[in-house]
Amino acid sequence: MSDFSLKTMMNKPERLAPGHRMCAGCGATIAVRAVLRALREEDHAVIGNATGCLEVSSFMYPYTSWEDSYIHNAFENAGATLSGVETAYKVLKKRGTIPAEDTFKFITFGGDGGTYDIGFQSLSGAMERGHDMVYVCYDNGAYMNTGIQRSSATPMYADTTTTPVGKESAGKMQNRKDLASIIADHDVPYVAQTTLTQNFKDLHKKAEKSIYTEGAAFLNIMAPCPRGWRYETAEIMDICKLAVETCYWPLFEVDHGKWLLSYEPKKKLPIEEFLRKQGRFKHLFKPGNEDLLQEFQEEVDRRWEDLLFKCSRER
Amino acid sequence: MRTDVRKINEKTPHHQLTEGLMIFAGGTSKSFNTGEWRTNTPIYHPEKCKQCLLCTPVCPDSSIPVRDGKRLDFDMDHCKGCGICANVCPFDAIEMKEGNV
Amino acid sequence: MAIKERMSGNEAVSYAIRQINPDVMPAFPITPSTEIPQMVSTYIANGEMDTEFIPVESEHSSMSATIGAEAAGARSLTATSSAGLALMWEELLLAASNRLPLVMALVNRTLSGPININCDHSDGMGARDTGWIQIYAENNQEAYDNFIQAYPIAEDERVHLPVMICQDGFITSHAVENMELLEDEKVREFVGEYEPEEYLLNPGKPIAVGPYSVSNYAMEAKKNQEIALENSKEVILEVAEKFKEMAGREYGLFEEYRTEDAEYLMLIMGSAAGTAKDAVDHLRDAGKKVGVVKLRVFRPFPARELAEALKECKAVAIMDRCESYNGNGGPLGSEVTSALFRNKVMIETVNYIYGLAGRDFTVGDACGIFSDLEEMMVNGKEIEQYQYIRLRK
Numbered sequence: 001m002s003d004f005s006l007k008t009m010m011n012k013p014e015r016l017a018p019g020h021r022m023c024a025g026c027g028a029t030i031a032v033r034a035v036l037r038a039l040r041e042e043d044h045a046v047i048g049n050a051t052g053c054l055e056v057s058s059f060m061y062p063y064t065s066w067e068d069s070y071i072h073n074a075f076e077n078a079g080a081t082l083s084g085v086e087t088a089y090k091v092l093k094k095r096g097t098i099p100a101e102d103t104f105k106f107i108t109f110g111g112d113g114g115t116y117d118i119g120f121q122s123l124s125g126a127m128e129r130g131h132d133m134v135y136v137c138y139d140n141g142a143y144m145n146t147g148i149q150r151s152s153a154t155p156m157y158a159d160t161t162t163t164p165v166g167k168e169s170a171g172k173m174q175n176r177k178d179l180a181s182i183i184a185d186h187d188v189p190y191v192a193q194t195t196l197t198q199n200f201k202d203l204h205k206k207a208e209k210s211i212y213t214e215g216a217a218f219l220n221i222m223a224p225c226p227r228g229w230r231y232e233t234a235e236i237m238d239i240c241k242l243a244v245e246t247c248y249w250p251l252f253e254v255d256h257g258k259w260l261l262s263y264e265p266k267k268k269l270p271i272e273e274f275l276r277k278q279g280r281f282k283h284l285f286k287p288g289n290e291d292l293l294q295e296f297q298e299e300v301d302r303r304w305e306d307l308l309f310k311c312s313r314e315r
Numbered sequence: 316m317r318t319d320v321r322k323i324n325e326k327t328p329h330h331q332l333t334e335g336l337m338i339f340a341g342g343t344s345k346s347f348n349t350g351e352w353r354t355n356t357p358i359y360h361p362e363k364c365k366q367c368l369l370c371t372p373v374c375p376d377s378s379i380p381v382r383d384g385k386r387l388d389f390d391m392d393h394c395k396g397c398g399i400c401a402n403v404c405p406f407d408a409i410e411m412k413e414g415n416v
Numbered sequence: 417m418a419i420k421e422r423m424s425g426n427e428a429v430s431y432a433i434r435q436i437n438p439d440v441m442p443a444f445p446i447t448p449s450t451e452i453p454q455m456v457s458t459y460i461a462n463g464e465m466d467t468e469f470i471p472v473e474s475e476h477s478s479m480s481a482t483i484g485a486e487a488a489g490a491r492s493l494t495a496t497s498s499a500g501l502a503l504m505w506e507e508l509l510l511a512a513s514n515r516l517p518l519v520m521a522l523v524n525r526t527l528s529g530p531i532n533i534n535c536d537h538s539d540g541m542g543a544r545d546t547g548w549i550q551i552y553a554e555n556n557q558e559a560y561d562n563f564i565q566a567y568p569i570a571e572d573e574r575v576h577l578p579v580m581i582c583q584d585g586f587i588t589s590h591a592v593e594n595m596e597l598l599e600d601e602k603v604r605e606f607v608g609e610y611e612p613e614e615y616l617l618n619p620g621k622p623i624a625v626g627p628y629s630v631s632n633y634a635m636e637a638k639k640n641q642e643i644a645l646e647n648s649k650e651v652i653l654e655v656a657e658k659f660k661e662m663a664g665r666e667y668g669l670f671e672e673y674r675t676e677d678a679e680y681l682m683l684i685m686g687s688a689a690g691t692a693k694d695a696v697d698h699l700r701d702a703g704k705k706v707g708v709v710k711l712r713v714f715r716p717f718p719a720r721e722l723a724e725a726l727k728e729c730k731a732v733a734i735m736d737r738c739e740s741y742n743g744n745g746g747p748l749g750s751e752v753t754s755a756l757f758r759n760k761v762m763i764e765t766v767n768y769i770y771g772l773a774g775r776d777f778t779v780g781d782a783c784g785i786f787s788d789l790e791e792m793m794v795n796g797k798e799i800e801q802y803q804y805i806r807l808r809k
Contacts, residue, residue, distance in 0.1 A: 084484025
């Protein structure tokens with residue numbers, strides 16, 4: 001893997017063109033740009049995409065933002081679709097249709113709706129079959145494209161349009177599904193969880209590893225949505241930092257079955273720091289809801305301890 | 316045949332659209348202006364800029380061009396004015412102004 | 417020299433797939449089409465072909481992966497039946513709207529519920545408006561011959577649409593019949609190499625597939641797709657002509673059997689056409705002027721051509737191996753009567769629903785239907801315009 005230098009990375013030609021219709025301040029396209037920068041300049045790519053904000057905004061006829069070949073098929077089948085493309089590559093290489101000197105890499109993007117939920121089976125199948133591809137989930141924790149409905153990636157107590165906060169409701173009742181662990185349990189060569197960090201080194205290294213490790217790989221990137229999380233667009237990097245420093249969104253990788261913690265905060269911040277900046281958790285700070293905050297904290301602690309345990313095991 | 320996106324618009328007759336609405340080209344969205352969306356505008360102060368490039372990866376709209384390892388002024392045809400770049404700049408080299416300047 | 421062989425319909429289609437040796441085949445097992453992916457996998461395992469087989473986890477993924485592979489530039493196909501086809505529904509529409517010339521072997525089986533594994537056409541008919549070309553076979557020979565003609569039709573630049581090659585579950589797919597096979601080289605030469613102009617894996621020439629489209633483009637795109645389906649009619653006939661030159665067997669949009677002076681006709685699709693022909697032979701021996709029109713190409717629907725073929729008869733029995741739950745008859749019943757009306761052919765029609773979920777349809781049943789038509793026309797007998805055959809009452 002290459003040494004990381006922000007200057008070298010940013011000097012590479014941009015593979016996601018501007019002119020797409022994502023909202024101002026969208027976290028998804030920041031994540032996409034970072035993943036695409038991990039491609040070697042000389043390599044071609046085919047990008048897959050589940051239906052979602054990214055898809056309807058980045059390929060609105062006749063405008064495509066993708067400099068590489070791109071295929072959107074439907075909402076629930078980005079994994080299967082790209083597995084077909086990757087298999088086509090294998091056979092066209094074998095039969096000499098694609099020149100030996102041309103290398104293609106395969107990356108598909110889906111939101112948490114297309115990945116955790118409706119596209120889960122398709123993703124699981126593609127991972128289990130071991131296609132040489134990367135599935136990247138840009139996780140913004142709800143169905144943002146249809147207007148902020150809960151998903152299985154939505155954190156507990158979030159106010160969404162299908163788990164609205166009200167007299168009888170404190171928001172979403174369930175904890176979020178830990179998809180990175182589930183995909184790691186498919187025993188694929190590489191799984192990682194990351195988000196947007198100051199110099200993007202963590203995301204870059206993980207994207208590079210996932211693309212250039214042979215076999216199926218899965219990348220879970222927390223990509224905040226200013227509209228759905230209700231924060232000022234400019235604050236995205238602070239939010240991501242707090243998600244990591246509170247251990248709400250730990251950075252880790254599972255490399256050929258070995259769990260590795262990428263970052264451990266010197267002093268774990270209380271979860272309120274992360275929640276307070278977001279309008280979707282506003283109700284948790286009303287007097288009388290201290291127990292809900294406490295419960296949220298306990299869940300974060302439990303998952304963090306579990307992760308530390310997994311990462312401490314000798315393999 | 317490669318697609319010339321300039322020849323496709325909302326008045327194009329059906330037989331002149333591409334088959335299956337595929338686009339035989341990459342990056343055609345560059346010709347779509349999203350700069351009109353701005354309600355706030357970043358102003359670049361090169362004299363304060365140390366070229367740390369921290370602002371460049373955080374742009375959701377690929378609107379801070381980098382050439383020879385240095386950032387240039389904003390691509391105002393596409394910048395949507397979200398202000399993330401200004402927030403991450405350690406040197407106050409980006410200032411947000413209200414309105415679409 | 418033609419090769420004489422005994423094969424089931426599934427074997428025949430698998431044999432054709434081996435001969436064509438396409439690039440990619442994703443598939444998921446479902447009765448009665450399961451044998452096709454099994455046989456193809458066996459050919460691959462034995463080194464008799466080198467298609468890449470993807471053992472997907474559902475039919476939804478088999479069609480999704482077939483779409484991905486075809487868009488990537490690989491000649492691709494899948495096989496399915498019944499609920500498998502239903503699970504693919506959204507993807508069927510996308511294969512057609514993305515103008516991908518992929519092929520599917522459909523082994524017709526009833527749709528649930530109740531769950532039942534036997535033949536009727538409710539699966540294929542359920543997909544009749546998804547933009548696919550649909551070609552139905554009467555027997556093993558036709559299933560084989562139709563499959564060999566599928567790619568030349570789909571890949572023709574006037575068409576670029578997916579093709580469904582249909583055969584009747586168990587009746588055709590599992591029954592062994594005598595048939596003639598073609599030599600491998602002849603098939604390969606007939607089908608040719610797949611050389612798409614634009615595809616995902618074309619180095620340095622990126623494409624983008626599957627856009628979001630605002631209303632200003634979507635309606636035009638749908639019209640273009642409809643034009644391609646209309647164009648396919650002449651391409652199907654051209655390919656059939658070339659096939660006849662190579663194999664000596666003749667195909668059209670439909671087959672007319674002893675129809676020249678016929679007063680009563682039966683319009684039917686699939687394996688039951690053989691039963692109907694047998695009935696016609698018996699009745700002709702008894703001096704009755706009866707015949708069969710066997711529909712081969714259901715999509716595009718040959719409305720004008722059918723109206724022309726039916727216009728001289730006194731009455732036609734329109735046979736649907738499918739209930740369409742419109743309260744007014746089966747899908748063929750609706751489409752044929754609409755074709756007759758629009759072409760100003762005002763003959764009597766009766767729409768019969770037969771053979772649902774594997775219910776028998778016999779020569780005696782067909783003779784009874786011809787006799788009904790005659791009774792209606794000659795003696796003025798009242799005949800229900802939409803009725804079930806062999807329903808216990």
